[in-house]
Amino acid sequence: MSEVAIRVENLGKQYRLGPRERYKALRDVLANPFRRSPPAETFWALRDVSFEVQRGEVVGVIGRNGAGKSTLLKILSQITEPTTGSAEIHGRVGSLLEVGTGFHPELTGRENIFLNGAILGMRKKEIESKFDEIVAFAEVEKFIDTPVKHYSSGMRMRLAFAVAAHLEPEILLVDEVLAVGDASFQKKCLGKMGDVAKQGRTVLFVSHNMGAIEVLCHRAFLLEEGKLFAEGPPKPVIQQYLASLPCITDAPKKLQSVDREVEIEAVILRSADGQPANVFSPGESITIELLYHAKRPVARPALWVVISSRWGAICGADMLLDDCRPERLDGRGLIRCTFHNLRLMPHQTFVIRLGGYAADGHTLLFPSTEIAHFQVEGSARDAGYSGAMADSLLERFAPVIVPYQWEFETARSNKQITLPRK
Amino acid sequence: MSQPTAIEAPAGRQPAVVTRIAPSHGWLDLRLRQIWDYRDLLYFLVWRDIKVRYKQTVLGAMWAILQPVLTMVVFSIFFGKLAGVKSDALPYPIFVFCGLLPWQLFAYALNESGNSLVTNRALITKVYFPRLIIPIAAVLGGVPDFAIAFLVMVLLMLLYGIFPTGWILLTLPALVVFALITALAVGVWLSALNVEYRDVRYTIPFLTQIWFFATPIAYPSSLLPESVRAIYGINPMAGVVDGFRWALLGGSPPGPLLGVSIITVVVVLVTGLIYFRRMERTFADVI
Numbered sequence: 116m117s118e119v120a121i122r123v124e125n126l127g128k129q130y131r132l133g134p135r136e137r138y139k140a141l142r143d144v145l146a147n148p149f150r151r152s153p154p155a156e157t158f159w160a161l162r163d164v165s166f167e168v169q170r171g172e173v174v175g176v177i178g179r180n181g182a183g184k185s186t187l188l189k190i191l192s193q194i195t196e197p198t199t200g201s202a203e204i205h206g207r208v209g210s211l212l213e214v215g216t217g218f219h220p221e222l223t224g225r226e227n228i229f230l231n232g233a234i235l236g237m238r239k240k241e242i243e244s245k246f247d248e249i250v251a252f253a254e255v256e257k258f259i260d261t262p263v264k265h266y267s268s269g270m271r272m273r274l275a276f277a278v279a280a281h282l283e284p285e286i287l288l289v290d291e292v293l294a295v296g297d298a299s300f301q302k303k304c305l306g307k308m309g310d311v312a313k314q315g316r317t318v319l320f321v322s323h324n325m326g327a328i329e330v331l332c333h334r335a336f337l338l339e340e341g342k343l344f345a346e347g348p349p350k351p352v353i354q355q356y357l358a359s360l361p362c363i364t365d366a367p368k369k370l371q372s373v374d375r376e377v378e379i380e381a382v383i384l385r386s387a388d389g390q391p392a393n394v395f396s397p398g399e400s401i402t403i404e405l406l407y408h409a410k411r412p413v414a415r416p417a418l419w420v421v422i423s424s425r426w427g428a429i430c431g432a433d434m435l436l437d438d439c440r441p442e443r444l445d446g447r448g449l450i451r452c453t454f455h456n457l458r459l460m461p462h463q464t465f466v467i468r469l470g471g472y473a474a475d476g477h478t479l480l481f482p483s484t485e486i487a488h489f490q491v492e493g494s495a496r497d498a499g500y501s502g503a504m505a506d507s508l509l510e511r512f513a514p515v516i517v518p519y520q521w522e523f524e525t526a527r528s529n530k531q532i533t534l535p536r537k
Numbered sequence: 538m539s540q541p542t543a544i545e546a547p548a549g550r551q552p553a554v555v556t557r558i559a560p561s562h563g564w565l566d567l568r569l570r571q572i573w574d575y576r577d578l579l580y581f582l583v584w585r586d587i588k589v590r591y592k593q594t595v596l597g598a599m600w601a602i603l604q605p606v607l608t609m610v611v612f613s614i615f616f617g618k619l620a621g622v623k624s625d626a627l628p629y630p631i632f633v634f635c636g637l638l639p640w641q642l643f644a645y646a647l648n649e650s651g652n653s654l655v656t657n658r659a660l661i662t663k664v665y666f667p668r669l670i671i672p673i674a675a676v677l678g679g680v681p682d683f684a685i686a687f688l689v690m691v692l693l694m695l696l697y698g699i700f701p702t703g704w705i706l707l708t709l710p711a712l713v714v715f716a717l718i719t720a721l722a723v724g725v726w727l728s729a730l731n732v733e734y735r736d737v738r739y740t741i742p743f744l745t746q747i748w749f750f751a752t753p754i755a756y757p758s759s760l761l762p763e764s765v766r767a768i769y770g771i772n773p774m775a776g777v778v779d780g781f782r783w784a785l786l787g788g789s790p791p792g793p794l795l796g797v798s799i800i801t802v803v804v805v806l807v808t809g810l811i812y813f814r815r816m817e818r819t820f821a822d823v824i
Contacts, residue, residue, distance in 0.1 A: 130822065193558060193665040195821040201559035208556060216663045221589050233581040234664055503658070 118205070120286055120317040121168040121191065125200035127341075128161040128186050160186040162341040163200070170205075170285075173318040175328035175349055177356050178338035179393075179490075184321045187338070188212060188290050191319070206317070209236060209284030213494065215275030220264035220501075224255055224274055227263050231278045245281045253277035268499070268536065280307045286317045291492075305331070323394045323492065325353050357391055370469075372480050377413055377444060379469070381406040382486045396493045397461055397516060402453040403487070405469070409444040416444060416480055418471035420452050424463055424514035430454065435476055458516035461493040462509040499535025561818060568814070571667040578666055582674035586649075587681055601682035602689055605637045616755045625757045627786055631693050635785055636754035636778045638683070638690055639716045643774055644745050645679035646717060650724025651741045654732050658824050668817050669810075672724045676717050683713070694785065705784050712780045715802070719773040722806035729809075729816040732824050753778055758794065770797030 161183040168174050176184050189195045191202060192210035217234040218227050228249055232242040242249075250256055253274040255266075263271055289308070308331055312318055322328055328335055328349050335352035337345040345352050370379040385402040386392040395401055403420055417440060421431035432452050434440045441450065459465065470483040495505030498516060502508070516535060523530045572579070591597045609630055616622040617629030624632035653675035654661065654668065661668065694700065731737040752774040753760075761769055769775050770791075776798030779791035 189821065190558060193556070194662065196560055196818045197558060198560060201557065204556040204558070205554075207554055210665065213663045217660050219585060219589060221592050222585065226585075226588065230581050230585050233578045234660060234666075236578075236664075236666070239577045239580070 118170045119167050119203075120170040120172070120205050121166075121319065122203045123167070123191075123200070124165050124202070126161060126164045126187070126190060126197050126202055127159055127199035128183075128190060128195070129157050129159050129198040131157050159198075159341050161190070161197075164338075164341075164343045165200075166336065166343060166346065168317060168319065170317055171315040172334060173312040173320065173332045175332035175335040176319060176321045176338060177323070177325070177328060177335060177353065178344075181340075182338040183341040184338055185212070185290060186341075188288050188319070188321055192288050204286060206285030208286045208288065209282040210288040210290075211235070211279050211282070212288075212290045214272060214279060215496070218263060218271065218275060221262055223262055224250075224253075224259045224266070227274065228278055231275065232281075235279060235282050236284075237282060241283075249274075249277045249281050252280060268496075276304055276307075280304070284316070286319075287311060288319050290321045291323065323392075325357070325390065329353060370481075370484060370486065372413075372471075373482065374480075376411045377407060377409045377416075377480070379405050379481075379486070380408050380447075382467075382469075384467075384487055384489055393487075393489045394492050395457070395459070395489060397491060397498045398456055398458050400453055400455045401457055401489065402451055403467060405450040405452075405486075406447070407444060407450065408447050412443050412445040413473070413480070414443045415440045415474040416471050417474070417476055418450070418469065418481070420486075421468050421470075422454065422457075423466045423468065424459075426514060429459075429465075429515050430457075435472070459491045460509055460512055460514045460516060461491050461495070461498055462506075463514055464488060464490050465514070501536065568667060569669075572669055572673070575666050575670055579670050579674055579677075582670065583677045586674065586678035590678070598681075598685055601685040605634060605641055605686050606689060608637055609634045612755055622756050623760065625759060625782070625788055627699075627782075627788075628697055631697050631699065631786065632757075632782070633755060634690060634693055635782050636752075638686055639712065639777045639781050640749065640752065640754050640774065641686065642679050642683040642713070643716045643720050643777070644749070645682065646676040646720035647724055647727075647745060648741055649675035649678055650720060651727035651731060652738060653724070654728040654820065654824065655735070655738070661824055662821050668820055669725070669813060672721060672728045675728075676721045676724060680717075690785065699786055701785050702787065705787075708780065709784045712777055712784065715780075715799070716774070716777045718806065719777065719798075719802050722802050722809050725809035725813050726805070729813045732816065732820055748772070748774065751775075767793040767797050770794035771801050773798040773802045 160181075164183070164187065176187065178184050186195075188210065189212070190197045191204065192208065192212065194210075194212070215231065217231055219230065222230065228246065229239070229242055233239070250259055253270075253276070255270055255274050258266065258270065263274070266274070305327055308318070308320070308327075312331060318331075320328070320332060332349045334346065335349040336343060337352050337356050345355050370382075371377070381404075383391055383404040383406070384393055385404060386395060387400045387402075389402075401422075417434040419431060419433035419435070421428045421433075423429060432454070441448075465488065466485055467487045467489070468483050469481060469486045471481040472478060473480045495502070495509055498509070500509075518533065518535065520531060520533045522532075594600060596603070612633045613630045617624065617633070622629070650672040653671045657671050660666075660671075727737055727741060751772055758766060758769060758775055758779055770793070776791055776795040780795060782788060783790050
């Protein structure tokens, strides 16, 4: 008989939706001690979620940004309290919501292993006994007594993951940690996750990496707008999720040329590995795939696509500019446009628009139309920013990351800092 | 919020840890036991603060000596010599240094703990642990500086040929702990308020300054009429400073003043812990 590791009943979390005023100024309270602030608008980040996870099960949690995935993990890790409902967790919990929480740049690798281990809930003795293993896994033997501020971001990431990977709780809650680091490191992390699963530990795993969910998980939960929308074996749940994404618009509203002779039947965004995606990390390539159907031949159309942020257009490709045009569109076919190394700011949403002209370059073929949205995800640290408030600033900052440099020059010194630190 | 409890599992198996998570009601359960469970984290946070501070400053531990010594020199010139402030028949320099000793421990602890939750924002939003660990760690971080400054005190005592009487000296550790608890009591209040009202950060230096002059450091508490002296104990640091002078330099014991101080601290600490517990639930959402 299987045992329950996590039981969640009608869990809900309500947040106050206010003007961006996270903390109050004492002044306002003192000035109007008797006036209650107007009842704030609220929204449910999580609503009536119930499920059970058996001991030894590995469950993937997927869903769009804002679907409530992180809120769920935060409640289960006791970082924040639920508003309604309850959860029961049987066993020691380890949660990994971020890699390298509490790393201090001035401390050495050795010191940070102990500090980070303690923060993740390990006892001192436990860390001591696993110390050599952690160092070997991170491959930082030579630099173990160097302050972490001199580490490359890759080394820092390896060290942080190594500590986390040696946490041995019965129940592990993991949020998107595998989305960082280079490909070989990601592979190593996935391997470690697989080991954890094989040891019979219970894992709840939030990710946008559908491949990892499919390979590692026994079951998947799909969250949508705070509700548990679907659950079951990973493959069908993933398919359901992908189908619900706006990145694949199976022509809900028909995207037709002005003369209705050419139709864009589907728009698919793909990441570098060819998988459909609507969430990307900074620096990734983005491929926009247009499936068209031309009922009559159209010679040398001039199409354009433009990526915009909330601040306006940031980049694009226009056949009138580059003079690369398909010779003719006839019947069904595919047009792909890939933007390489798009270093966009995480926590922001971007919109892709499409338009086009006929061969002459001024007869309108497609009016400018919104064809897809995508998100860029990752932490400020991944993007190379280390400011204390960086994570909350990202979503409001200018959307494109271009390497830059600060110089501080005085009569005696000249300090240069090249950014982002990557 | 939740209560890890050991329950009896089916026969033949080890009892499993069960965590229940639900909206919390009531506010009398302070969950102080959990602090003990997380003592290793407390240790490492204190260790981090101390290590980083000594690594980042050029003069390192020298600050712990320079600060009180320079203050002592300035005070001795202006208050001791020029203003002629009384010092209970003791040489003014050692009189003032003995007051600065616990004061600096307290002021540092108060400032650090008051700002501690906001500076450790990254931890609070990403990891669970009893939040009270953070202000406690901040308070303890000032102890090495105190120990170093204490060595200067010993030197001064040798220099002036003042020797404490044996058993009274034993009250000193208790007084140090009392100064730390005082700082924690106020720090718990301030740190929790600071999460919601960021102006607290700016009021801490001001508060510390006012408090300094309200404490008998540059002057003796005997300046106050006997009748109000006990009430003066509402400032717990008055009790600590008087206690320090009594333990190290001799003279009259603080008496009822210290009693009032202890009551004050207990009240501030208990209400602070209750307030902290209530606010703790929303720290991660608001901070």
